[in-house]
Amino acid sequence: MKAIARLVICLLTLPCFAQTATLKFLAGFGEAPNGYNTEFSLAINGKIYNVTDSIPQTIHLSKKGLDKCSAIIGKDTLHFVAKFRKGETYIVRPGCCCAFFTLEPENNPKRGTISFKNKTKENLLIIAAEANNEDVAPGKTKTEFTYESAMCMFKPCSIVIAKTAYNDPKYNYHNDGRDYDILWKEQGKYVVDSTFFHFMHGERISVSLDKKGEMTIKLDGYLSPEEHLKF
Known part of the structure; x- marks a missing residue:
């Protein structure tokens, strides 16, 4: 019965996260001048992706609605929402003086x-x-x-x-x-x-x-x- 219950849960979960994209971190996070050895990671739809993890990484997308994200920067957390696209590769770069990081699609990024x-x-x-x-x-x-x-x-x-x-x-x-x-x-x-x-x-x-x-x-x-x- 437990095996059947686990199977049902998996089947119910799959439609929500059936689509995936790719995430790549570039080197330089936490380094001077803007980082000063600050730890950094991203959480997307409940899963945490660390700079030190293997690259590239697969991100599971919300099939309905927006993707819920958090940037964990040292002891601070910034919550935001976005809409990732299936099959796209997203690049995370160290930011400049006005942002700790930037996140953009590899193909044709646009503001809105x-x-x-x-x-x-x-x-x-x-x-x-x-x-x-x-x-x-x-x-x-x-x-x-x-x-x-x-x-x-x-x-x-x-x-x-x-x-x-x-x-x-x-x-x-x-x-x-x-x-x-x-x-x-x-x-x-x-x-x-x-x-x-x-x-x-x-x-x-x-x-x-x-x-x-x-x-x-x-x-x-x-x-x-x-x-x-x-x-």
Whole structure:
């Protein structure tokens, strides 16, 4: 009976992770100048992949919905979601000053867009990759292309929905002796919700707020070559 039970569990699990891709780590993680011997690994759909593991490594993809990922950097963990493609090879490289790592497909990597429809009764901000910032009036939709630093283009993209007071100029850094730790903690009170999505294939995603004010992400397809060139 135990053998039958194990077989049933395996059969039920297979449809969720029937597709695979390949992951390759390049040398240099944890080294100076950005690493200082920091340990690093990636978790994808519950399995941890270490830099020291054999290369290449097979990653099992979620057949339905997005792939759940975590970057474990020393004692810190960054959670993000992505959508890997079956049969693709993904390269993980040491990052530069603005990212510990980058992750991109070997073939034709592309950034994507975020759309947010404001279904609340007040103006809200959609902030993508920290620098792309749009004010969205009630009932309106705004779409942003997710620009990043050219050296660290394929790092997980931060997505923030915030109240408009988040944009008060007093929170901008001016090297003027103010206590910015206190100011930025105050600024954080205006964040409604935030998350990270990792763009790799020109994804078009939409984000929305549920009744609890929590953000959800939906994959709406991919940018055409013409759309990508336009952005």
